[in-house]
Structure formats: structure tokens, C-alpha cells
Amino acid sequence: MSYANSLYLTGAEIGLSIAGLVLLLATAWTTRSSARAITIAAVTALFGALIFNLSLANDGVGAAAFGGLLEVDAFSIFAKSLVYIATIACLIVAPRYFEDRGQFRGEFAVLMLFNAVGMGIMVSAVDLMTLYIGLELSSLSSYVLASFARRDDKSSEAGLKYFILGGLASGIILYGVSLVYGFSGTTSYDGVRAAFDADFSTGALFGVVFVLAGLAFKVAAVPFHMWTPDVYEGAPTPVTAFFASAPKVAAVAMLVRMAAVPFGGQAEAWQQIVIFAALASIVVGALGAIGQQNLKRLLAYSSINNVGFILIGLAAATPAGISGVLVYLSIYVFMTIGSFVALLMLRTEKGEALATFDDISGLSTSSPALAWCLLALMFSLAGIPPLFGFWGKFVVFQAAVQADMIALAAIGIAASVIGAFYYIKFVKVMFFDEPKGDAPAKAPVSHWVVLGLCVLVISPLGYLLTPWLGSVADAAAQALFFAA
Amino acid sequence: MEFPILSLMLAVPLVAAIACLFLNAGSARMVALFATLFNLALGILLWLNYEIGGAQWQFVERAELFAGFSYALGIDGIALMLIMLSVFLMPICILASWDSITKRVGEYMAAFLLMEVLMIGVFAAQDLFLFYIFFEAGLIPMYLIIGVWGGDNRIYASYKFFLYTLLGSVLMLIAMLWMVNEAGTTDIPTLMQYDFPVDAQLWLWLAFFASFAVKMPMWPVHTWLPDAHVQAPTAGSVILAGVLLKLGGYGFIRFSLPMFPDASADLAWLVFALSMVAVIYTSLVALVQEDMKKLIAYSSVAHMAIVTVGLFAFNVQGLEGAMMVMLGHGLVSGALFLCVGVIYDRLHTREIARYGGLSINMPKYALFFLLFTMASIGLPGTSNFVGEFLALAGIYKVSTFVTLVCTTGIILGAAYMLYLYRRVAFGEQVNADAARMPDLNAREWAMLAPIAAAVLWMGVYPESFLAPMRQDIATLEARLASVAPEYDSALTVGTPDEHAANYIAAEHGSEGEH
Numbered sequence: 001m002s003y004a005n006s007l008y009l010t011g012a013e014i015g016l017s018i019a020g021l022v023l024l025l026a027t028a029w030t031t032r033s034s035a036r037a038i039t040i041a042a043v044t045a046l047f048g049a050l051i052f053n054l055s056l057a058n059d060g061v062g063a064a065a066f067g068g069l070l071e072v073d074a075f076s077i078f079a080k081s082l083v084y085i086a087t088i089a090c091l092i093v094a095p096r097y098f099e100d101r102g103q104f105r106g107e108f109a110v111l112m113l114f115n116a117v118g119m120g121i122m123v124s125a126v127d128l129m130t131l132y133i134g135l136e137l138s139s140l141s142s143y144v145l146a147s148f149a150r151r152d153d154k155s156s157e158a159g160l161k162y163f164i165l166g167g168l169a170s171g172i173i174l175y176g177v178s179l180v181y182g183f184s185g186t187t188s189y190d191g192v193r194a195a196f197d198a199d200f201s202t203g204a205l206f207g208v209v210f211v212l213a214g215l216a217f218k219v220a221a222v223p224f225h226m227w228t229p230d231v232y233e234g235a236p237t238p239v240t241a242f243f244a245s246a247p248k249v250a251a252v253a254m255l256v257r258m259a260a261v262p263f264g265g266q267a268e269a270w271q272q273i274v275i276f277a278a279l280a281s282i283v284v285g286a287l288g289a290i291g292q293q294n295l296k297r298l299l300a301y302s303s304i305n306n307v308g309f310i311l312i313g314l315a316a317a318t319p320a321g322i323s324g325v326l327v328y329l330s331i332y333v334f335m336t337i338g339s340f341v342a343l344l345m346l347r348t349e350k351g352e353a354l355a356t357f358d359d360i361s362g363l364s365t366s367s368p369a370l371a372w373c374l375l376a377l378m379f380s381l382a383g384i385p386p387l388f389g390f391w392g393k394f395v396v397f398q399a400a401v402q403a404d405m406i407a408l409a410a411i412g413i414a415a416s417v418i419g420a421f422y423y424i425k426f427v428k429v430m431f432f433d434e435p436k437g438d439a440p441a442k443a444p445v446s447h448w449v450v451l452g453l454c455v456l457v458i459s460p461l462g463y464l465l466t467p468w469l470g471s472v473a474d475a476a477a478q479a480l481f482f483a484a
Numbered sequence: 485m486e487f488p489i490l491s492l493m494l495a496v497p498l499v500a501a502i503a504c505l506f507l508n509a510g511s512a513r514m515v516a517l518f519a520t521l522f523n524l525a526l527g528i529l530l531w532l533n534y535e536i537g538g539a540q541w542q543f544v545e546r547a548e549l550f551a552g553f554s555y556a557l558g559i560d561g562i563a564l565m566l567i568m569l570s571v572f573l574m575p576i577c578i579l580a581s582w583d584s585i586t587k588r589v590g591e592y593m594a595a596f597l598l599m600e601v602l603m604i605g606v607f608a609a610q611d612l613f614l615f616y617i618f619f620e621a622g623l624i625p626m627y628l629i630i631g632v633w634g635g636d637n638r639i640y641a642s643y644k645f646f647l648y649t650l651l652g653s654v655l656m657l658i659a660m661l662w663m664v665n666e667a668g669t670t671d672i673p674t675l676m677q678y679d680f681p682v683d684a685q686l687w688l689w690l691a692f693f694a695s696f697a698v699k700m701p702m703w704p705v706h707t708w709l710p711d712a713h714v715q716a717p718t719a720g721s722v723i724l725a726g727v728l729l730k731l732g733g734y735g736f737i738r739f740s741l742p743m744f745p746d747a748s749a750d751l752a753w754l755v756f757a758l759s760m761v762a763v764i765y766t767s768l769v770a771l772v773q774e775d776m777k778k779l780i781a782y783s784s785v786a787h788m789a790i791v792t793v794g795l796f797a798f799n800v801q802g803l804e805g806a807m808m809v810m811l812g813h814g815l816v817s818g819a820l821f822l823c824v825g826v827i828y829d830r831l832h833t834r835e836i837a838r839y840g841g842l843s844i845n846m847p848k849y850a851l852f853f854l855l856f857t858m859a860s861i862g863l864p865g866t867s868n869f870v871g872e873f874l875a876l877a878g879i880y881k882v883s884t885f886v887t888l889v890c891t892t893g894i895i896l897g898a899a900y901m902l903y904l905y906r907r908v909a910f911g912e913q914v915n916a917d918a919a920r921m922p923d924l925n926a927r928e929w930a931m932l933a934p935i936a937a938a939v940l941w942m943g944v945y946p947e948s949f950l951a952p953m954r955q956d957i958a959t960l961e962a963r964l965a966s967v968a969p970e971y972d973s974a975l976t977v978g979t980p981d982e983h984a985a986n987y988i989a990a991e992h993g994s995e996g997e998h
Contacts, residue, residue, distance in 0.1 A: 397657070
């Protein structure tokens with residue numbers, strides 16, 4: 001294993017790190033007016049990383065870098081691509097929001113870049129130490145991003161809450177990691193698996209539970225979801241869009257790899273935890289959203305709800321289930337980014353956000369195109385065919401049924417009807433009610449492009465992607481099971 | 485590769501729907517009318533080219549476009565008839581909304597055209613999941629139709645409609661996933677021949693029943709229907725009563741009966757019990773309604789109960805009768821809603837007491853209304869007579885008691901319909917504004933006359949409609965033969981008497997011997 005090869009395999013992370021450092025210097029030495037240029041440079045760097053990452057799919061699959069600290073396989077390439085796409089989308093729509101408030105700074109793009117590096121490490125880590133480094137790199141930049149609107153009390157509060165609770169979660173993970181290391185004597189995923197297969201003691205079980213609990217924090221699964229609504233509501237909207245997409249993908253991917261590789265031999269030990277978290281997330285995410293008036297808060301609950309469905313795929317603990325998780329994640333990224341971009345476009349001429357149900361009542365008459373896009377997104381999130389969101393639910397439930405977990409599937413899908421209630425409330429407010437407040441101002445082309453792409457993917461045309469998406473996700477899921 | 489007529493029938497309204505979104509009111513109306521008429525023409529072409537007694541599945545198309553399921557279309561005689569019903573009612577719905585819908589016309593027409601795509605898709609789908617997608621997707625346009633263009637209480641009605649039917653059908657999805665996992669195919673014709681384990685059939689049947697019973701709707705899960713019907717705009721009610729309710733019956737005939745015959749036989753008592761309650765209870769409820777649309781909505785529940793008993797009689801008469809009731813009810817209840825719509829457009833109330841004596845100032849209207857009232861009662865010579873007679877004849881073979889109860893329902897049906905007609909059309913002209921209403925205009929003629937013709941055609945010469953379905957129903961009956969129940973009123977073959985009836989037993993000894 002030569003260093004050249006290791007460097008080549010981690011090229012995306014290295015490239016992004018260098019870009020981040022250079023842009024950080026550039027921000028420090030230029031005025032704030034350069035923020036836009038720096039954002040554009042960051043987007044370019046991410047595009048480069050995305051293309052490089054995809055090119056690895058041809059030749060670098062299944063190779064470990066730096067003596068088994070990081071692994072580049074179909075799974076990490078899949079997850080990283082999603083992470084980069086989500087980050088790019090959030091960077092594209094961010095500038096106007098911050099410019100409206102006079103808070104636009106180059107550091108935003110730089111933090112996003114470092115976050116992307118951390119997420120890349122998270123999804124390809126095959127060692128508990130690299131996992132933790134990636135996690136912290138991503139988390140620390142996320143804390144700063146949450147409080148990026150420094151003069152806004154809510155944003156600062158969101159950042160502080162996120163920091164304290166995220167720190168707690170990191171501590172729990174670290175404690176779990178130390179237990180796992182203590183009982184297996186190694187930090188490498190394969191080593192842990194071999195040790196656990198030989199002897200799985202109660203202490204090791206505690207380690208597994210702590211690690212999973214900490215990761216449940218990161219993916220905002222019930223019962224560790226409390227921070228989500230507050231942080232999502234308080235953080236600036238582009239940052240919320242980012243939190244709901246990229247770090248979520250990375251955390252879920254990390255959780256999946258963790259469950260399938262080092263703990264893969266002990267599936268029955270963690271399956272019940274995942275099943276509980278899945279059902280509880282679906283129900284709490286659905287019930288919690290019902291009373292909400294604030295749209296961002298509502299989408300926060302919606303993301304908790306969606307994590308529940310994602311975890312159903314993981315609970316199946318089969319390659320089909322993990323493939324289902326990846327398909328769901330891909331569709332989820334487009335639905336979430338689309339919804340938040342639509343929220344960003346809901347602003348008055350003066351730049352104030354239309355943040356509650358009252359504000360968007362009658363939107364279909366004042367801004368029909370936006371209302372129809374939101375309608376498609378909401379029905380898609382509710383999982384109503386023929387929109388593409390249905391397919392995500394379909395594959396995870398199919399995996400659960402194939403794994404003979406019919407009760408789980410039946411309860412989960414019945415609970416999804418509760419969630420449908422508030423998604424159709426969106427439609428009701430926009431289409432059935434009379435307009436009350438101001439009509440939204442014209443949105444820039446960049447927002448329309450991102451929204452249009454998202455809506456195109458989640459439209460029925462998305463089904464044409466299923467053969468391709470399915471085979472790529474299957475290959476990615478197989479990578480984890482071959483490694484094991 | 486023959487001409488993909490079914491795909492074309494899906495594509496025409498779809499393209500028109502997208503176009504309507506971007507058009508102004510006038511052109512949207514024209515585009516919608518033209519597209520639905522074009523689809524009607526395609527439907528007639530479909531019927532003419534359908535080979536009676538030919539292959540079971542005709543006009544088959546298949547394309548492997550998706551992972552996990554395929555784009556597979558094809559129809560048998562049953563699906564053909566229901567597709568004909570849909571394409572026949574659609575132009576009439578567009579006409580019914582011509583003047584009464586004034587806001588957001590383009591979106592309204594788009595929703596209706598989308599509805600047509602989905603209805604044809606449901607009946608033509610030959611893939612289990614494709615069927616599910618079409619089946620579920622219908623919720624979106626209907627939710628919008630009720631919610632945006634409905635009456636005063638439309639929000640409540642639209643929520644209830646959406647959540648009720650969604651909850652009903654999600655469990656069906658899990659059952660479908662299990663079936664596909666077990667049988668290894670998503671092809672509906674193959675699944676119809678597949679023998680699922682008997683103990684699994686029970687659960688699968690219940691999951692499908694949850695969905696179809698809500699759609700049908702069967703008592704006690706019918707409560708969404710009166711709300712949805714009353715609040716929906718006229719054309720929405722027509723589509724709901726005319727076609728969407730048929731999805732439940734179609735589901736039973738396409739899925740529950742052939743795929744789970746054992747469970748169907750085991751649980752037939754449940755269907756009978758619910759249907760008997762529905763026939764009597766909803767007929768009585770209909771009798772006391774003050775709102776015309778609500779009355780017709782409840783009468784739909786009663787008629788659908790005749791469909792379910794007919795289906796679960798497991799014999800040819802019952803199945804044919806159920807199909808004929810579905811077709812007949814599709815026409816008649818649609819027409820009755822149109823009749824309500826005609827006077828609602830003039831007076832903007834559905835309260836029965838606000839009308840009266842309409843046969844004086846609206847004689848032509850009263851004639852049409854009378855015809856459809858009689859058809860709803862099931863008068864011989866109209867479509868519903870054929871269906872109800874066959875269905876009851878079918879069920880009579882199985883259970884005299886069920887027949888007795890259901891026949892009572894028909895009498896009650898006559899009561900509430902005649903009572904409705906008397907209050908609306910006969911008697912004094914008590915309300916001055918109702919007395920001033922003008923008679924039918926040309927557009928309303930164009931809506932009602934074709935339905936009236938179809939109702940009479942179906943009543944006088946039902947063979948046209950029965951012929952395409954005959955072979956498919958025979959196939960279904962053959963599939964069900966092993967589980968068909970005993971006939972409680974079947975003739976029992978006794979032992980023949982030894983002698984003729986007038987035979988006088990010869991006495992012992994010879995005559996005259998003392």
C-alpha cells in the first residue's frame with residue numbers, strides 16, 4: 001500500500017481541504033464583498049470533488065487507504081456523491097438569504113467545505129478513530145453554521161443547543177467506542193467484527209448500544225430527536241436545508257456501515273433498537289408536526305419522520321434493506337432540498353421570510369408555480385404515488401417484508417397515514433384557503449433551477465431512474481456485505 | 485407489435501391536462517372537452533376491436549421501464565366495460581362543469597383529465613404495483629377537486645376522503661409486497677392463477693378488503709362518502725359515484741376473488757352481514773335526508789351492497805349481476821347527480837324543501853329525472869333492473885335469507901327515490917324562485933340524453949354489455965368452483981316414487997272377495 005495510492009483514493013477530501021484552506025486565507029485577506037466569489041469557488045471545488053469521486057467508481061472500488069483507516073468502495077462513493085450534491089445545492093441557494101440580512105461572509109462557504117470533508121471521512125471510515133475524526137470535523141463546523149447569523153438570538157440559541165447536545169452525543173459515541181475497543185482489542189471495523197464473532201459479551205453489547213445511541217442523536221432518531229425542531233427553526237434557512245440533507249446522509253451512511261460491518265455479526269442485538277427507533281421516529285415525527293404553525297419546525301419533524309422510514313430499511317439487516325436505505329436517502333435529499341429551497345423563495349419584497357401557515361395561505365393564487373412545486377414535494381414526502389417519494393417507502397417496506405418483518409412494515413405504513421395529515425395540510429393552506437398576507441417576491445433564477453431540478457426528480461419521471469438507481473444502490477449495499 | 489391504444493388513451497388526457505394548466509379558462513374548457521371526446525372515440529374503437537371470445541387479455545402492452553415492476557397494460561372484458569364507463573362519463577363531466585366552475589378553470593380541467601388517466605390506468609394495469617400506483621394516485625386530484633371547488637364544508641370532506649382512503653389502501657401495499665415476494669412475479673394474470681397458502685390468504689384477503697371496502701364503500705366504513713359527495717362539485721360527485729366507487733368492486737373481482745378464493749369463501753359471511761346491514765340501514769338513512777346529494781350518496785352505499793352480495797355468491801348470475809349493477813349504477817347515480825347539479829346551478833341549494841312542482845316549469849327536466857329515478861329503483865327496461873335481478877338471482881341460490889333482506893332494500897329504494905321525486909317534481913310550486921327556473925338548455929340536454937340512451941340500451945338489450953364479459957366471468961367462476969358454497973335453495977333430487985301419482989294400490993285379494 002503506497003502513499004501515492006492512499007492519497008489518490010482520498011483525493012476528494014484532500015482537494016476539498018486544500019480548497020478550504022486557500023479560501024479561508026482569501027476570506028481573511030479580502031473584504032466581505034468577495035463572499036460571492038468565494039462561494040462560487042467553493043461550489044467549483046465541490047463539483048470537482050464530485051466528479052473525482054465518481055471517477056473512482058471505475059477503478060478504485062474496494063480499496064483501503066492509509067492501512068485500513070478509510071475505505072473507498074461503492075457504498076462510500078454513493079454516499080459521498082449525495083453529500084456533495086446536497087452541499088452544492090445549499091451553497092447555491094444561500095447567498096441571497098444572507099445578503100438580505102447583511103450577514104453574507106466567505107466563511108460560510110469555507111465552513112461548508114470543511115463540513116463536506118468531515119462527512120466524506122465519516123462515510124468512508126472503516127476505523128473507529130477515523131470515524132470520530134470525521135464526525136467531529138463535520139459536527140464542529142455544523143455548530144458554527146447553526147449560529148452563523150450571529151446577531152440573531154434564535155440562531156445563537158440554535159448553535160448553542162446544537163453544540164451542547166451534539167457534544168453530549170459525541171461523548172456517548174466516544175464512550176461506546178472505548179467499550180467496543182476494550183472488549184475487542186482493536187479499532188478497525190473488520191477486527192471488531194472478528195472479535196465480536198468470536199465472543200460477544202455483555203460489556204461489548206453496552207458498547208454497541210452506546211455507539212448506536214450516539215449515532216441516533218446525529219441522525220435525529222427518536223428518542224434522541226429533541227434538539228432537531230429547535231435547531232432547525234433557529235438556524236438560518238440555508239443552513240437548515242443543509243442540516244436536513246447532507247449531514248443526515250452522512251450520519252445515516254455511517255450508521256449503516258457501523259451496523260453492517262463491525263456489528264454485522266450481531267444483527268439481532270441491534271435490530272430491536274433500530275426497530276424501536278424507526279417506529280418511534282415515524283410516530284413522534286408525525287404527531288409532533290401536527291400542531292406546528294412554523295414551516296421550518298414542521299419540516300424538522302418531517303425529517304424525523306423520514307429517518308424512521310430510513311431505519312426500517314436498516315432494521316431488515318439485509319443487502320436489500322441497505323439498498324433501500326440508500327435509495328430512500330437519494331430521494332429524500334431531493335425532496336428536502338426542494339422543500340427548503342421553496343421555503344427560501346417564500347419571502348416578501350422586503351426580504352422577510354413567510355414562515356408560518358398563515359403567511360402562505362392562498363399561495364396557489366399569488367404564486368401558482370411555487371405552489372404546484374410545493375404540492376408535488378409535499379405529496380412526495382407523504383409517499384403518495386405517482387410521486388417519486390413513494391418509491392423510497394416502497395423499497396424499504398419491500399425489504400422489511402422480504403426479511404419477514406411484516407408487523408414492522410404494517411405498523412410503519414399505517415403510521416405514515418398520520419404523517420400524511422400535515423403534508424396535505426400544506427396543500428390545504430396553499431390551495432383551499434384564501435390569500436391573506438403579502439405575495440412572495442420574485443425569486444432569483446438560481447433558486448428556480450435548484451427547485452426545478454428537485455421537482456423533476458421527484459415527479460413521476462423519477463421512476464425512469466429506478467433501474468439505474470436500484471442497481472447502483474444494490475452494488476453499494478453489496479460492498480458492505482462483501483467486506484464483511 | 486400492435487397499435488398501443490391503451491397507452492394512447494393514457495397519453496391523450498395526460499398531455500391535455502398539462503396543457504390545461506397553462507391555458508385560460510375558455511381554451512382549457514375546449515381542450516378538456518376535445519381530449520375527453522377523443523378518448524371516448526378511442527374507447528369505442530377499443531370496444532369495436534375487442535374480440536369477444538378471443539384471448540382473455542387483449543391489447544397487451546409491456547415495457548420494462550422500471551425496477552421492481554413493469555409498465556404492463558392489457559384488458560379483459562370486465563376492464564373493457566369499466567373503461568368504457570369512465571370514458572363515457574368524462575366528457576359529460578366536463579360539460580357539467582362548463583358554466584358552474586368559474587375560478588381556476590385550467591387547474592380544474594387538469595385535475596379531471598388527470599383523474600381520467602388514473603382511472604383508465606387502474607382498469608388497464610396488468611402489473612400489481614402499477615395498479616397500486618394508479619389506484620393511490622387518484623387521491624391527489626380528487627383531494628384537490630373536493631377541496632378547491634367544493635361546497636362550504638369542503639375542507640373537512642377533503643381531509644376525510646383523503647385520510648380514510650389512504651389508511652384503507654396502505655395495508656394493501658404490504659399485502660402486495662408479501663404476495664410478490666411469495667409468488668416471485670408482479671404480473672396480475674399470473675397472480676390470478678397462483679395458489680397462495682390458505683392460512684396466508686386470510687390475512688391477504690383482509691388487507692385487500694380494508695382497501696376495497698373503504699373504496700366501495702361498505703358499511704361501516706362508508707362515512708367518508710356522504711361528506712365527499714355532498715361537498716364535491718357536481719362533476720366531482722359524478723366521477724366519485726360513477727367510477728371511483730367501482731374501483732372497490734373491480735378490486736374484489738380482479739384480486740380478492742381469484743387470488744384468494746379460499747379466504748373469500750371463508751369470509752363471505754362477513755361480506756353478506758355487512759352488505760345486509762348496509763342495504764337496510766343506508767336505505768333508511770336515505771329516506772330521512774333533507775339534502776338531495778346526501779340522499780343519492782346513501783343510495784349509492786345501498787346499491788354497492790347489492791354488488792358485494794352478488795360478487796360473493798360465487799356463481800355466474802351473481803358475478804354478472806354485480807358487474808351490471810356497477811355499470812348501471814355508474815350511469816344512473818352519475819345522472820342523478822347531474823340532475824341535482826342542474827337545479828343546484830339555478831338555485832344554489834341542495835335542500836329538497838326549497839324545490840317542488842318542478843314538472844310544471846321544467847317538464848323536460850322532470851322527464852329525465854323521472855327516468856333516472858325509475859332506473860335507480862330498478863324498473864324493468866332500465867339498466868339497474870338487469871343487474872339487480874341477476875345479482876339477487878345469484879345470491880338466492882346461496883342464501884334465501886340474504887336475498888330476502890336485500891330485496892327489502894330494493895323496496896326501500898323505491899320508497900326513498902319516489903319520495904324524493906314527489907317532493908322535487910310534483911306537488912305545489914311552493915317556492916316562487918324555484919317556480920321561475922328555466923328548463924334544460926342545450927348543454928344540459930347534451931349531458932343527460934346520452935346517459936338516458938345508455939340506461940335504456942342496457943335495460944333493453946343487456947347482451948351488448950354482457951357478451952364481452954361472459955368468458956371472463958366464466959373463467960372466474962371456474963376458478964371459484966372448488967370453494968363455491970352449497971345452495972340452500974337448490975332443488976334436492978328425491979327418490980322417485982315407485983308408481984305414478986294416480987296409481988291406486990291394489991288391495992289384497994281380488995275384487996268381490998268378501
